[in-house]
Amino acid sequence: MKKYCMITFGCQMNVHDSEKMAGLLKSEGYSETEDPKDADIVIFNTCSIRQKAEQKFFSQLGRTKAIKKRKPGLKIAVAGCIAQQEGSSILQRTPYVDYVIGPQNICAIKDIVRSDSAVIATDDNPNVADIELPADRKDTVRAWINIMYGCNNFCSYCIVPYTRGREKSRPAISILDEIKELADKGFKEITLLGQNVNSYKSDMNFPALLGEINRIGGIERIRFVTSHPKDLSNELIYAIRDLEKVCEHVHLPLQSGSTRILALMNRKYAYADYVKTVGKLCKEIPGIAITSDIIAGFPYETDEDHKTTINAIKEIGFDGIFAFKFSPRPGTKASEMTDQLDEGIKTERLYEILEVQNKITEDKNRMLEGRVQEVLIEGISENDSKKFSGRTRTNKIVNIPSTKSLRAGDIVKVKVTRALRHSLEGKPV
Secondary structure, three states: OOEEEEEEOOOHHHHHHHHHHHHHHHHOOOEEOOOHHHOOEEEEEEOOOOHHHHHHHHHHHHHHHHHHHHOOOOEEEEEEHHHHHHOOHHHHHOOOOOEEEOHHHHHHHHHHOOOOOOEEEOOOOOOHHHOOOOOOOOOOOEEEEEOEEOOOOOOOOOOHHHHOOOOEEOOHHHHHHHHHHHHHOOOOEEEEEOOOHHHOEOOOEHHHHHHHHHOOOOOOEEEEEOOOHHHOOHHHHHHHHHOOOEOOEEEOOOEOOOHHHHHHOOOOOOHHHHHHHHHHHHHHOOOOEEEEEEEEOOOOOOHHHHHHHHHHHHHHOOOEEEEEEOOOOOOOOHHHOOOOOOHHHHHHHHHHHHHHHHHHHHHHHHOOOOOEEEEEEEEEOOOOOOEEEEEEOOOOEEEEEOOOOOOOOOEEEEEEEEEOOOOEEEEEO
């Protein structure tokens, strides 16, 4: 039996793409190994959203070259966004790579690996949203579901529209059938994936799709990422409010508190618009958790712009954020802007952003001490084998003592006994 080793970088969408490639390879008789030295093919599913992820990939790819020298029959595939972005130049830069597979062409991997010659599969695939692929999922409680592919927004810093193409939505019946099958297998929570799920539109819009999923028996929780502020409609807010299985958590990237910088980012909303949307969410859905993304040190960002972002974080009071230094991506408009900031300045601003947010997150978590939360048990805690780990409906991690009566997939009432910065501790009640 041949073996594959899958090495994944980046977001949930990349992780789910890896699950699909694994499913296709297993249908071809491959088994998985975590050690590249034992593999017949090593697949790097790559991310190019930030330069650091790209550097990490090329570093690890270089180490695989030594393995191939000792094992000439080893095949190496580069998939994902870097594959799409770089194309044939990957083979020129690293001639020991055998296959280059863009995100729209992972469906062809089982045919590609049969080839003894180099393959470059980076063409636009107009049928990507209609192709059904098996997924080899590692989790047994939670599952990711692609509902759409690509993006039409062209934010000036983002490479995604160039690597994953323009928006294409899956037919609703295909999504619903996949979720029904997952429910039959015992999955309790599904997360709908898309670069901008709010703009999903097939034979129905996104709020209507949520309503249909809400009717599927066996599924207890529905989540989705990522939402674009300009497309978060009142209809969607009411759906989150009224559909009992849709969790009270929205990830809503702000990126900057400065309307001037937002315009340079081509985000298509002003800060005031964002605050209005958040206010509507909080009014209609009391207790909702809102998380966000922030970019530190975007080109032309002044000290005043940075202070505006800091004030925005304090004003909104996010439950948590993902914050990163601006990373110029080749081919994007932001990479061509002349006023690129010094790395030291970007680092200082990122540190301040994280310091402010950490305090807010700690305070919000501390407010939950003594309260009872509904927790979906996901499995054994990564940090303590004597504890189970799960999440609240607002997506906060909770660790509780394991007992013989508890198992993954259970939904239990838990009293929060201690709040930490990035998690909670509790006990069943």
